[in-house]
Amino acid sequence: MASLYGFVKRIYLVFNPPAPEAPSASPLRFGILGAANIAPIALILPVKNHSDAVVKAVAARDQGRADAFAKKHGIPKAYGGAGSYQKLLDDPEIDVVYNPLPNGLHYEWTMKALAAGKHVLLEKPSTNTAEETRRMFLFAQEKGLVLLEAFHYRFHPATRRVKEIIDSGELGTITKIEASLAVPGGFIKDNDIRMVYDLGGGSMMDMGCYPLSISRYLAGADPTKVISAKADIHPKFPQIDIGTTATLAFPSLRGSIESHDGLTATLHAHFRLPPQLGFLPRWPRAFVRVAGTRGTVELNNFPGPWIYHSITVESSEHEGGPLRRRTEKHYGNLGWTTQLEAFVNKLRGHTPEHWHDAQDSITNMEWIEAIYKETGLGSRPVSTAEVPRTTAT
Template sequence: MVYAVCKRLYRVFYPLPPTSPSATPLRIGILGAANIAPIALILPAKNHPDAVVHAVAARDQTRADAFAKKWGIPKAYGGSGAYQKLLDDPEIEAVYNPLPNGLHYEWTMKALMAGKHVLLEKPSADTAEETRKMFELAEKKGLVLLEAFHYRFHPAAQRAKEIVASGEIGDITSIEVSLGVPRGIFGDDDIRLKYELGGGSFMDMGCYTMSTARYLAGADPVKVTSATADTASKFPKIDIGTTAVLAFPSKSGDSESSESQRTYPVTLKTHFRIPPRLGFIPVMPQVYAKVVGTRGELKFLNFAGPYIYHYIDAKKTDEKGNVVSSRTEKRYGEGEKYGWSTYRFQLEAFVDKVRGRTPQHWFDGADSVTNLTWIERVYEATDLGVRPASTVEIPGVI
């Protein structure tokens, strides 16, 4: 197992160049020299025959230059107005936006106004209304806008959904999705802890758990049953961790009347700082999705980064709940796609969409709007309130 993990990681961090690169690849610019950019875009693009990272912009010229040199990026824009300079570059056809959450709306709208396709880091924005406006503008402009839920493009996630949707484990009776990391990963100065930038664990991690629950269920919530936030006095309005229970519609429910609709519980858990056991025993990250049905259950370990390692456990049970059969599946891609990261699968779909080809998987703006709508409702239920909307006015946008 260790050898297989190392082999896959080597292919991710040292990707093979494409055998037949395009003479006119899609030229992508990066807004901000973000830490996520190499794994999310730069490395996947090195393996893609029809995509290249052509420019990066940072608010500091020295940082932009160093980033560009390290990753072999031809152009580096820095200093005041750097982001806009990149957007004004006629050679740039698409933009990757990994800026802090609070800047997603402003710079995605400006990129779309500049005629650029956008790969947008999640969560899409600070509010569902901002998300709606971005996708409406993209549609009006005839541009591709994708919220970067990369896990959905990986064969492991698609296989987990396929098992649930097949009815193999029966009708869903509950779902639990967890994404949390041990204390010590994020320092006090991390942007994830800044309210004005759209921080909070349910923004950063909860967007994954909400998306995953909706994806596996093939449905959207009908209400937030309960939500509690773990807070700290030094981070006003920031949830260090959140546990939310939402009601999802049962297949056997009455679709004609929400009042009489039968539901099942979906528990979503996020945490930036899971405390050690007994005060000193380190804990592992908690990254899993569990779906319980009337005839079995499924557990998907490491749904957020399945390209590193994952497993899908599927169990069948009898009418008394006894396990009658079980198996474990893994999906890492086939042929030349074996070991592709979730981001590489995502880039494949994004470029296909831009080029007018049919992606292997896709989801639209309505999905992104719905996801953030329910994140907002969870925040409202915790009494922390939704994250602050952008006050920036975009010229030409009503």
């Protein structure tokens, strides 16, 4: 009963966050590009209990949709129709832009937002290619602006706790990582933007960026090669990976108690997991499991630990010794809330408790592209949009 109460309370507070006790007289003013479904939980709700942030405007290609979104979420300004995104960028009352547009539009509108002098909180994956990501971050540096790829799970205490367990040496030398984010058929429809190649569609782009990111984070290192990669293809979408499984080689874990050169990570991403036995529906598969010479740790539901999660640890005092099992939970704040806190701190010139930098985002895209190359599908298309001329490009 206590766990059920805790679950209900967590969900309630996510959608009904308390107002800040002492709101700032001049908070950072956010504008949202596109009336995306993720925007309320990723930004609008966290902003409501932050003393130094406010959502000031939203832009959508359709004025009616912009108006409806603004009314529903109490946003003062709604830009719609032709040129709506640029109108928001030109608004002098906007300090920061949140960009949750389709993947293939990330590069164009982030570059234009930076050109307009706006800081940017950018949804993942950062762009369609590593080169585009590199250019964006160089441009942000050139302009003296903050750009952050919104891997919110990195800011959640459950993720940080798993990293602590690994770095403590409790599991011995890390030898294997397995990470998965996959959903059964029915979640991603044929008309979903994730199925559109020109918009940067594909399971490795959309879901796979999470298992790749957390594997790199927990390994404390970047891959050295793609050992294997295979994509599931549907005849209706020949350029889209409905699912991808890839195995990467990593160097030895930094900080482990002994040298080891056999660390591998296997990643799973899938839009349409097939039913078991041909008819039994599957549960979504969202977990990361790390194995070492003295034990394992598994974080269940790492992309959404605020809903529920469990950290299961099995370890021994020495290799081959009896395993001791325990389960931990570390809810704390919503990942998006702590991400916003870190982002605002960075903008205000303070040092965030946690941060991931430009190179982290560039490297993630490099290995997404490397996996696509190995599957034979190749990278997603490079943006052909006209973007501001800079020394970075």
